[in-house]
Amino acid sequence: MFGYYLDLALRSLKRNKALTVLMVLAIAVGIGASMTTLTVMHLLSGDPMPGRSATLFYPQVDPTDSPSADSQPRDMMDYRSAVDLWSAQRADRQALIASTELKMRAPGVNLPPQMARVLSTTSDFFPMFAVPLRYGTAWTPADDAQRTRVAVISSDLNNRLFGGADSVGRTLRLKDTDVRIVGVLAPWRPSPQFYDVAGGRFSEGKTSSFYSRPEDVFLPFGTAQDIAGNEFNVFTCWGDLEGLKHLQTAPCVWVALWVQLDDAAKVAGYRRFVADYAAQQKVLGRFVHGDNTRMMDLMQWLDFNHVVPGDVRLQVVLAFAFLLICLCNTVGLLLAKFLRRSGEIGVRRALGASRGAVFAQCLVEAGMIGLLGGLGGWLLTLLGLWLVRRQPVEYADLVHLDGGMFLATFVLAVLASLLAGFVPALRASRVAPGLQLKTL
Numbered sequence: 001m002f003g004y005y006l007d008l009a010l011r012s013l014k015r016n017k018a019l020t021v022l023m024v025l026a027i028a029v030g031i032g033a034s035m036t037t038l039t040v041m042h043l044l045s046g047d048p049m050p051g052r053s054a055t056l057f058y059p060q061v062d063p064t065d066s067p068s069a070d071s072q073p074r075d076m077m078d079y080r081s082a083v084d085l086w087s088a089q090r091a092d093r094q095a096l097i098a099s100t101e102l103k104m105r106a107p108g109v110n111l112p113p114q115m116a117r118v119l120s121t122t123s124d125f126f127p128m129f130a131v132p133l134r135y136g137t138a139w140t141p142a143d144d145a146q147r148t149r150v151a152v153i154s155s156d157l158n159n160r161l162f163g164g165a166d167s168v169g170r171t172l173r174l175k176d177t178d179v180r181i182v183g184v185l186a187p188w189r190p191s192p193q194f195y196d197v198a199g200g201r202f203s204e205g206k207t208s209s210f211y212s213r214p215e216d217v218f219l220p221f222g223t224a225q226d227i228a229g230n231e232f233n234v235f236t237c238w239g240d241l242e243g244l245k246h247l248q249t250a251p252c253v254w255v256a257l258w259v260q261l262d263d264a265a266k267v268a269g270y271r272r273f274v275a276d277y278a279a280q281q282k283v284l285g286r287f288v289h290g291d292n293t294r295m296m297d298l299m300q301w302l303d304f305n306h307v308v309p310g311d312v313r314l315q316v317v318l319a320f321a322f323l324l325i326c327l328c329n330t331v332g333l334l335l336a337k338f339l340r341r342s343g344e345i346g347v348r349r350a351l352g353a354s355r356g357a358v359f360a361q362c363l364v365e366a367g368m369i370g371l372l373g374g375l376g377g378w379l380l381t382l383l384g385l386w387l388v389r390r391q392p393v394e395y396a397d398l399v400h401l402d403g404g405m406f407l408a409t410f411v412l413a414v415l416a417s418l419l420a421g422f423v424p425a426l427r428a429s430r431v432a433p434g435l436q437l438k439t440l
Helices: 002-015 017-044 079-087 140-144 155-162 221-228 241-245 264-283 298-304 310-340 340-348 356-387 404-430 433-439
Strands: 056-060 092-105 116-119 133-136 150-153 171-172 177-185 217-220 255-259 294-296
Touching: 002 017, 002 356, 017 310, 017 356, 017 404, 056 264, 056 298, 079 140, 079 255, 079 264, 092 150, 116 221, 133 155, 140 221, 150 155, 150 171, 155 177, 155 255, 171 217, 177 221, 217 221, 264 294, 294 298, 310 340, 310 404, 340 356, 356 404
Parallel strands: 116 217, 150 177
Antiparallel strands: 056 255, 056 294, 092 116, 092 171, 092 255, 133 177, 150 217, 171 177
């Protein structure tokens, strides 16, 4: 029976080619616009560490002398709190993180000095976040303790300086200090750059910078302190800013701590540990708000920071509103098309076709229009994503159509066309056969 309906639908579509083209175009344009924005949204809101995100946590304490406007701990820690918690070694893995920019050049390479983005971290950063290495290895905990002058560089920097060759053992000069390259990353592009996310709720939806490329140079935390001194990116400060001369003791927050906790008991234990630490610091007179602590897992932290840019969310809403307009137009065209065939439908009903059979035949025809519209929508989605990749935004190079969104394009197109065809098909199935036969 379905084959018979399919044959009738094909004949009907060929009979009214102009009307068919109009309906397919309406579906295709609406699907193309909505799937382009939905694909971008899907890529930006995904899990950057699938399979591990539930074991990664971001503890916070409040070292300030006055509560924030929303009574939440600051998004980063002061140096002492972060180092105290890290030194306790209470997690399965843990990494301190601070960032800066340093003047860099490579001896023996005929390129002028340039500013390099530097991530200061600890050795667990690489296994905890599954960072892939193409050449060499990461540094060791002993290098952390001894503040060894070593570095791991990104794949992009290795390509720029050394043409992609194995540069392990080469030297970089950062500011006034030579460091030896011990590892080179394989191409690595987390989306977003989750380990460096902070302050998103204050950015009014302008969070595209969370999707920038990883840093050029990775240094042991202590080594970076020795080289950069006070030149680290500071989240915020309070109190007497004379302490800025020594950032490690200044009333500022600028260090992040990530921990890996592999089961629920360890998570509960680490929460108690952070709470006990803050309470202890309050007793010692260093904290005012000893009870203001928090620990979110990775996805909770990303949601808290509203990592998906506000303009992307707005575009999705506008695109689906446009799809709704296209569907309304398709409803009108399908209604006109089916009612013009009232005589034919009346004959079929007189020959014994049930209302359900007429309804099903009309829906099959609407579904075929949706399938053709989905094909056009897929081509327009590819065009839309190509245009997005040419925009000057940090996430442009991430945008592509994966298998899941490819299937979603056709599923959405068929569902939309069936939805648009429901009312016209219902009207057509209720055509009175006797009245139509009199008009023939």
